[in-house]
Amino acid sequence: MKRILVLILVIYFLAAPVNATQFIAPEVTPSGETYMPDETENLGEGLLYIVKAAMKTLYPSFNEALRCCTAVVAMCILLALLSNLATGIHRILIVLGIVIVTLMLMQSANSLILLGVNVLGELSQYGKLLLPVMTAALAAQGSVTQSGVLYSTTAIFNTILATVSTSVLIPLVYILLCMSVVCGINDRQLLKNVKSSLKNIVVWGLKATLYIFTGYITITGVVSGVTDKTMLKATKLTISGMVPVIGGILSDASEALLISAGVMKNAAGIYGILAVIAIVISPFLRIGIQYLMLKITAGFCHTVGTEQIASVVMDFSDVMGIILALISTMSIILLISIICFMRGAT
Amino acid sequence: MENYYQISAAILICALITVILSKGSKEFSLLFVITVCVVVTLCTLNYIQPLINFFYRLAEAGNISKDYLAILLKITGMSLLYQICGTICLDSGNRSLEKVLQIFTTTSILWLAIPLLEDMLSLITSVLEAV
Helix, strand or coil: CHHHHHHHHHHHHHCCCCCCCCCCCCCCCHHHHCCCCCCCCCHHHHHHHHHHHHHHCHHHHHHHHHHHHHHHHHHHHHHHHHHHHCHHHHHHHHHHHHHHHHHHHHHHHHHHHHHHHHHHHHHHHHHHHHHHHHHHHHHHCCCHHHHHHHHHHHHHHHHHHHHHHHHHHHHHHHHHHHHHHHHHHCCCHHHHHHHHHHHHHHHHHHHHHHHHHHHHHHHHHHHHHHHHHHHHHHHHHHHHHHCCCCHHHHHHHHHHHHHHHHHHHHHHHHHHHHHHHHHHHHHHHHHHHHHHHHHHHHHHHHHHCCHHHHHHHHHHHHHHHHHHHHHHHHHHHHHHHHHHHHHCCC | CCCHHHHHHHHHHHHHHHHHHHHHCHHHHHHHHHHHHHHHHHHHHHHHHHHHHHHHHHHHHCCCCHHHHHHHHHHHHHHHHHHHHHHHHHHCCCHHHHHHHHHHHHHHHHHHCHHHHHHHHHHHHHHHHHC
């Protein structure tokens, strides 16, 4: 009897405490809540819901962009007529026209740039909340090295891009707009070269960031993935070989545990993908529509004969393109990393 | 534009009369030219009013500020007046008067454009502050 009691006590003290762990993706930000589907198990259905919800907001954005572009077109027609009426002051009229068009476009451009900055901030914040969950889920599935590498890479790129965007690229975009107005007023080749160089710096910087991130994540993913798979295989063999009688059962049980962790990780991943798209879709469409409408307006200004104003409008459109590229780069980095986390140890 | 041909013909006749008058008295010739110019400009006003109305309708359709349009129209009007007065000055041989008028017109146009330029300046300042 005494021995049995001692045995029970020894078993009680040796037993390790076990807790069930859940990996749940963080709630989507308030701006993305409108577009987030209630059911997030199916990626295809979720995407369809988001696209349908975003399409409903398309008309007001289109209307807003159309109003802005109509004003620019009306201004161009007016200037073309007045220039023909008073040939002596053609240059002054064009300069004043550029000033008026800038005043008209700057208001909407500024609000869209700020919208872009807000989206970048939201994406960065959401990434900071989602990535630790995905990392823990991937580590629970056995990919300890890969999860660490993926987390650190994405977090570094995420932080760098968010910081560089708000402190360097956005001011550069404003400088680009000012340069565009100056180039419209003063038709100097040097100024045009500086302006196009600024534009190229921003575009190439974003492209390089995406290439480096994709390249780095591919290489490190392959290397650390192989290491984790080898470690996992070795652990399973050790358990089944070292523990007598129940080694095989324990090995199979650990397999079931890993699969369960994988299921939870994928659910969190799908929610994360949908959340990122829900955050991005509305601003992306708004800025995209403005971008396209400005391109059409610039073409119309060219046909009316106000080339300088067309060039200014084209630059505003390019700026919208840069903001689109910024949002796309940030969201693609997040989406790639989520997909890498989901692929993980499979 | 029913009286366009009549006015054109009248101007040609006036040109002929001016040539004849200038042989006798250059002062009378100049006075005659100024009178004709004023009369023709007053006739043109009839056609300018519908044009201005159209510009305002265009601005309204395009949601352009009426203040901006008023500035542009005033500048165009000043330019047209300068073209008439400057040419009269040149015809009478007063190049310096035409130059002074040009400087005065340019300065006046810039003075008229000050509200626009101020708006632009405040926009740039607010953008720079936001950055």
